[in-house]
Amino acid sequence: MKLIKISPIIALSTLLFGCQSNDFNPESKISTITDAETKLQKAIEDKSCDASYQCRVISYGExxxxxxxxxxxxxxxxxxxxxxxxxxxxxxxxxxxxNQKNKAFSSCEHNPAPQTLCLNKKCEVIKRE
Incomplete structure (x- = not known):
């Protein structure tokens, strides 16, 4: 039986390149709503998909x-x-x-959540008629 020697550096780099990269760190400081909105937009900017089950809708704000x-x-x-x-x-x-601090008011109309599908390998909103 012939053993093949693999450099630890090559083995480690192979493992690292196989991992999904995600720059978001939940422990990083979020001190303003702008910080949170910027991080959210960066986190969701790549809408690539292989199937519709991978497409999700998130509701937020108040x-x-x-x-x-x-x-x-x-x-x-x-x-x-x-x-x-x-x-x-x-x-x-x-x-x-x-809203609490400023005694804000807003429209009370119902805004339904959009529906999404994976179309052409990208999550897309389905237009309602």
């Missing part, structure tokens, strides 16, 4: 009348769901605090 202020779509193929949910919760907390 309208003064209740309910989320906005929705975004993302792919669990390229984003960690836990990170997206964490950032959405942070944004919602900032908006809740703002």
């Amino acid at each position: 309208r003064a009348c209740g309910g989320p202020s906005r929705f975004d779509i993302y792919s669990i193929k390229t984003s960690k769901q836990e990170d997206i949910e964490f950032l959405a919760t942070e944004i919602t907390s900032f908006e809740q605090a703002y």
Whole structure:
């Protein structure tokens, strides 16, 4: 039996290149709503998918009348769901605090969540008629 020697550096680099890169660090400081929104947009910018089950909708923010202020779509193929949910919760907390402090008011109309599908290997919103 012939043994093949593999350099530890080659073995380690092979393992590292196989890992999904995600620049988001939940421990990093989020001191403003702008910080949270910027991190969220960066975390969901790649909407690549192989199948529709990978496409998700996240609701976040807080309208003064209740309910989320906005929705975004993302792919669990390229984003960690836990990170997206964490950032959405942070944004919602900032908006809740703002609304309470400023006695804000808003429209009370119902905004339904969008639906999404994987079309041409990208998560897309389905247009409602």
